[in-house]
Amino acid sequence: MEGKMELFDTFAQNLESVNGTCYKVSKNDLAETVAKIYKDNAIASTCMLETDLAKEIGLSDCLKANGITVHTDHIRLNSETDKGGITEVQYGIAELGSVIQASDNVDTRLMAIMPDYYIGIVKGSTIVKTYDDMFDVLAELKPFPKYVGFITGPSRTADIECVGTVGVHGPLQMSIIIVTDL
Template structure:
């Protein structure tokens, strides 16, 4: 599968399960997108791309109410969370996050909206292609927590009625941004 095919397949599969996939050109367009779509407070945990691109400062400059500390105390007032992704699986439209840090888990599961930054170079064809990356993540920390996210949270375990957002976000926005980081060990 070519790079273009992986991006197209990932976008189609993620969209088919309810995610919103948006291709953006650079960090400036990410800030503009978030300023237009967050609509309240945003949980911004520490992760590689957030630090590298100084997202906290840029978001605050754009007028976004950005929460960067004391997540347990402040999470209730946030309607959005922003994380990166270590990589994604094209065949299922799945994001994969190394979520050992509690702040990453809180930002990706508590708010109604989850925004995810993903470098298109980190879209792998399928689970088999992810095995070397997962092994490398496990070597780095054998007790890490890996989250697989495919679309907004959904469940049908009560009366077999599909419900969106019971165990996590109602909306999943995947922002494809080239040049973030092509290293699957980084978010």
């Protein structure tokens, strides 16, 4: 487990170097951690998919109990106005602090780029050490998903005068939660 914790620490350091935040929690603490992040950042509404993990931990119910409106359908419509978006991501890359969405569902992409505050949930067992390791994993996917996106920190861009702006092409804030026991 120590090797995994070092991998998680490397992931967290690299994510934080690009202004993302990282949490390392057990599956039992996951729902409350998501709720606390959104409460601490005054996020009153979010969109998310009711995945098997989300159902198992009661994520939607926990958020609602904490006063957060949850939309699990009409994602294209709701992601325009919801301030939060939550997805499970399929992989992480420690050396970059990046997470990877590999999905056929376009709603997962919308939930990661439309809201002001994005939370990605990654299983610790799916974090690899390097970029090259990730491509080895992706090469083995059969069938290959319709969408594969690498997400590294909040959205950043600069204009011709090199004036940096956050949040133009994606979220203003991003947190990744590593579920250490999955």
